[in-house]
Amino acid sequence: MPKVIVNDREIEVANGSSALDAVFHAGFDVPYFCSNEYLSPIGACRMCLVEAGSPRKNPDGSWILEESTGLPKLFYFPGTVASCTLAVSEGMVIKTTTDAAVKAQAGMMEFTLINHPLDCPTCDKGGACELQDRAYEYGYGEARFEFTRRHADKHHALSDFIVLDKERCIHCKRCVRYFEEIPGEEVLDFIERGGHTFIDSYQSEDLAGAKLGNFSGNINDLCPVGALLDNVSRFRGRNWEYDRAQTTDMSNADGSSIWVDARTGRIERIRAAHNKEVNEIWISDAQRFGHEWVDADARVRSPMVRRNGKLEVATFDEAVEAIRKANLEPKSLGLYTSADITLEEGVALESFAKTIATINVDHFPRYNSGLGGVSRATFTDLAKADAIIVIGADLYEESGTAYLRIEESLKGVISSDAQFNHGAPLADLRLKERMDRKRSKLAVFAPIPVQQMSHAGISSLYAVGSELELLAQINQAKSGTDSSNAQANAAGKLLAAAKNPVIVLGSFALATDAEKVLAAAKKLGGKIMPIPAGANGAGLETLELVPAKNGRSFGQWDGLKGLFVSGSMLSKRPKSLELLVIHTHTLTGAALEADVIIPASTAYEKRGTTMNLEGRLLPLTGAAVDGGQSVDVIGALQVISDAMNAKLEIRGTRSAQRILQDKFGLEMDKIPVEGAFPTKPVSSRSAPIVRSTTGETVLLVPRMWTENMLSSNRIRESVGADYLTVNSSDAQKLGIHDGFNLELEVGGKARAVTVRIDEAVSAPTIPALNTDLPGALSSVKIAVMVGGDD
Amino acid sequence: MGVLEIAKGMGTTLGKLFQKPLTVSYPESPIRLQPRFRGRHILTKHANGLEKCIGCSLCAAACPAYAIYVEAAENTSSNTVSAGERYASVYEINMLRCIFCGMCEEACPTGAIILGTDFELADYKSRDFVYGKEDMMVGVVGTKPQRREASAKNKPVKVGYNITPRAEVAEALEALKNPSARISSLPASGVGTHSVARDAGDGAGRSSPSRVGFAPIAPQKEGVKR
Known part of the structure; x- marks a missing residue:
């Protein structure tokens, strides 16, 4: 490891580290805008200027020495250099506090600000702006330029979700690089030159949101100034006004960490939080922009009871009374929940079902087999895999994190790999613009064309429902017997040569018969990443939330008199039902025909734990959202149990966590934001699912x-x-x-x-x-x- | 002590008897306020009728009493409220919390909020102390209870004071009377400047891009942080 001297401190850094990282490792600071730990360092903003010099060697390998002192002679760069693109070498001296360096940084800041509109008071980035902070720390504090500033379009919609303020852009190129390097879709670029340069997508003439892809919102987080802004949260509040909560997203099974910024009880903005082993700093647009429904006027905020054929707002007592009147036998009662509730709620439901001795309990959506029985791949395994076979998954839609981690894997550089001894590098010189992607290690099979096929070396479509056949063909090819399917043969050969293969199984593969598909995938060897159907599908399958023998699974309504459904997955009220209680936040589907509605809190408001598709436990911390009288599943069960005069064993998150603690061997209320794996092996339960299709x-x-x-x-x-x-x-x-x-x-x-x-x-x-x-x-x-x- | 001194003292007392009294029988007659008096806030407007407030919430951030609540929205071509990209769709000051310190006025980058001269704020319900935009917009005379009383009696608002307002207040009131008057205290920075402003022919702030931005601090000699 080369020894480097930063100002007066001598440190050792890993070979290939950038001078910027060495400066930070030594405990000093330089300003920078264009560098980012997940993006290639390109030296675009020229802010990280330092003075640097290093000794040179003679042709015979000995150091060139200073005649007067006999020490290696330092050869300084003629001016200041951008430290982010400078690799360290043995004996390098980096100076960040000399007059020349300080003047260069302040001068560069002055250039950056020449055309910046300085409309910080109206800017959504104000208060959380890298440019603002760095200008304050490193700028001259006053502009000497008296010219008119450059004027450009201040409201240029890049998509339905992103607004570009061309005046504020400082051309750091983070967003342009992001699209090429992270999701691998080149949709943005610089247009024009010099002072006229601006960012645009060539498609934005006929604007439609989807055209920037499913991961476009991440450029809002990346932008070091207020040029790229979230249109959903536009002008909703200033950065210091938000009540921030770091929690886990529950719109899919990724377990992405998010910041929920709420103000006066409303979710105004969602940003990606850093979780280097899960979502890194990326989330999908649905996770970022899809929160308006939480505060919609249509949200159910109080219990409702059907009176004279009409649903009317009621109190909880009236709801209890309405359920009590139905006077149902527990045996004819079914308890069903959506698969995006927390583990705490799941445990409460499990325990309540046992208390009242009903065997009709289920969660939806799920597959006909638990997914925990396989050797599960983590996202890190996925990123480090030397062969990735994706079968029946549209990861672009199903699991954004898995999609992006595969893209990362194709580049072959894992940014969070702590190769550098001070943690993640700020300027990772291993990353390059337009890196060569190792497409040959990715095989994608799906019944319909999916986005990732264009990045895969091996890809083909298969007939709907022929996953088992495909898996058998791949397995055959792996053991040396080729079949008629050339792409399956190639995938088999790829697997045979791989040391750390990962097989990703998506919804198309698992929906029909997960049990057989998992068994066939196990035969291929390697780790498996099955993607659960629900956000907490991996967690809920560890509980007894599937019907026992003779119990009715979701969709099997014969013989049931009463139904409690938490979630909005029931489209119609089943016939011959005497009581339908729906725990929901929106009046849709069967909720319109329900007898009693209990208002449900959303995942953003809950405290609890979820398990993502890796089997990692992640905490949910409630954001400051005004959900009216809404309650979680435990609260809803309280209503049911009161009506049935049954005792509710688990009356809150705390008591649920005590049970989970025994199950997972972790203190559930102390799970760190980046998550933790259970220390005990957990079983997974399964039961058949009801799927009957007739005709077309x-x-x-x-x-x-x-x-x-x-x-x-x-x-x-x-x-x-x-x-x-x-x-x-x-x-x-x-x-x-x-x-x-x-x-x-x-x-x-x-x-x-x-x-x-x-x-x-x-x-x-x-x-x-x-x-x-x-x-x-x-x-x-x-x-x-x-x-x-x- | 002699008789003379006593007589002198009594003379002073007697002399006062014949002077005009200093006591003001407020509220029957108005009291005299000093120009520097800070009372109920005024939200000012540009000469072209657009609000100066850009909804930046810096007043709320500066407020030591947490009395201000701002919600912003975006100007559209059909609904242009302020000379900028954003305007305050909700602007509320809780007069029970306000300590009339004037920090909001100092923090305002556009000179939109100034402390005016009304001080007769006493009211019956605590929620009536929350003043919205309609209660503070320049041109509104009197406080909420005064206006309520005036409308009930169908009389003009009776303001219980005389004042020579300070320059900022006078200017805001003058602009209202004389819409074509050029306002000198337009924002000096690029703040609140937007195509809307340019379209409106206002040119607010665009013409003087100099001397902007940050508090004048010397560049840091020691680049050492942490």
Whole structure:
């Protein structure tokens, strides 16, 4: 390790470290804007100027010595140099506090500010702005330039979610590099030159939100100034006014860490939090922008009871009374929850079901097998894998973190790898712009074309439902026998040569028969990353939240008289039901036909624990959101138990955590924000699921945006209409044409869709909603055909 | 002590009997306030009628009594409220909390909020002490209870004081009377300047981009942090 002298301190840093990292490691500070630990250092902003010099060697390998002292002679760079792109060498001397360095930094700051509008009071970044802080610390404090500033468009919408203020941009190129280096989609670039330079996407003429991809919001966090701003939180509050809470996102099973910024009881903004082993600093747009439904006027904020056929606002006592009146036997009662509740709530439900001795308990969505029985891959395993086989997953929609970690893996540089002894490097010289991606180590198989196929060396479509066949072919090829499927053969060879392979199984692979698919995937060797259907699917399967023998799973309503459903996954009130209690935050689907509504708190308001798809326990800390009288599942069970005169064993998060502590061997209230793995082996439970399809079927594809999020007009407009994507032969069979507007009945739920013809899909596909099991086939009926207008 | 001294003293006392009394029988007659008096806030406007407030919430940040609450929104071409990108859609001051220190006025980058001269704020319900934009906008005479009384009696607001207002207040009131008057205290920085302002032909702040930004501090000699 080279020894480096920073100002007066001598330190040792790893070979290949940048001078910027050496400066920070030594405990000094230099200003920088363009550098970021996950992006390539390019020296664009020129702020990290230092004086540096290093000794040189003679051709024979000996140091060139100073004649007077006999010590190695230092050869200084002629001026100041940008430390982020300078690699350290043995004996290098870096000076950050000399007059020349200080003057260079302040001078550079002055240049950066020449055209900056200084409208900090109106800027959403104000108070949390790197430029503001650095100008204060390193600037002259006063402008000497008396020219008119450059004027440009201050409200340039890059997408429905991102606004660019061209005047504020300091051309650090973080956002441009982000799109190329992280999700691997080059959608932004510099346009024009010199003082006219601005950032734009070539598509933004005909603007539509989806065009910046599913991970566009991360550039808001990256931007060191207020140039790229979150349009959802635009002007909603100043940075110092927010009540911040670091919690875990529950819109998918990634377990991404997020900051929830609330003000006066409303969620105004969500930002990515740093969790280097999970989401690094990236979250998907759904996780970032999809929060408006939490504060929507339509949210249920108090209990409701049906009186004279109408749902009316009521008190909790009235709700208890309404349930008591039904006078149900516990045996004919079913308890069902969505798979995005916390483990604490799950334990409470499990215990309550045992107390009242009902065997009808389930969570939805889930697969017919627990996913914990395999050797689970972590995100780090995924990033470090030398072969990645993705089967039946559209990770772009299903698991943004897995998608980005695979992209990281293709680059071959894991930023969080603590190769540097002061932690993550700020300027990682291993990262380059337009790095060569090792596409050959990624194989993607899916029944429909998915985004990641364009980055994969091996990719092919398979017929819906033929996962087992594909896995068998890959397994055959791995052991040396080629089959007729060339891509499967290539994947098999890739696996055979790999030391640390990871197999990612997504919803398309698991929805039909997870049990068999998991067994087949196990045979391939290597670690497996099965993606659960629900946000806390991995956690809830460790509890007894599946029907016991003779119990009724979700969707099996025969013989049930009363139903408690937490979540919005029930589309219609089952017939022959005497009592329907729904614990929800939105009046949709069956909630409109319910007898009693209990207001539900959202995942942003809850305190508790979740388990992400790696099996990592992550904490949820409630943000300061005003949910009215809403309660979590434990609170809702309190209502039911009061009505049934049953004793609720678990009456709060604390008592639930005591039970979980025994189960996982961890102190549940002390789980760090970056998460922890259980110290005890946990079992996973499974039960068959009810899926019956008749007649025409449609493939339910996973979508990043949940049904709740789509209730926001902004998101609905950005996402556009739901499409029924069919190939032309299917279209002919169904008698539909491109651009037709249809009303469908998908699995008993009415859906309005527009027809899109795409030859690449082997079966008709439609985005899944809350009520659907993504990846599965569902029966479909065309109810109304409106005709097209194309 | 002689008789003379006593007589002198009594003379002074007697002399006062014939002078005009200093006592003001407030509220029957108005009292005289000094120009520096700080009373109920005024939200000012530019000469073109646009609000000066850009909803930046710096007044709320500066307020030692946490009396101010601001919610901002964006100006649109159909609804242009302020000369800038954003305006205050909600601007509330809780007069029970306010200590009339004037920090908000000092923090305001556009000179939008100034402390005015009204001080007769006494009211019955605590929620009536929360003054919104409509209660503080320049041109509104009197406090909430005064205006309520005036409207009940169908009479103009009776203000119980006389004052020669200080320059800021006078200017704000003058701008209201004479909309074409050029206001000298336009923001010096680029603050609140936006295409809207330019479209409105206001040019607020654009013409003087000099001397802007940060508190004048010397560049740090020691780059050492941490």
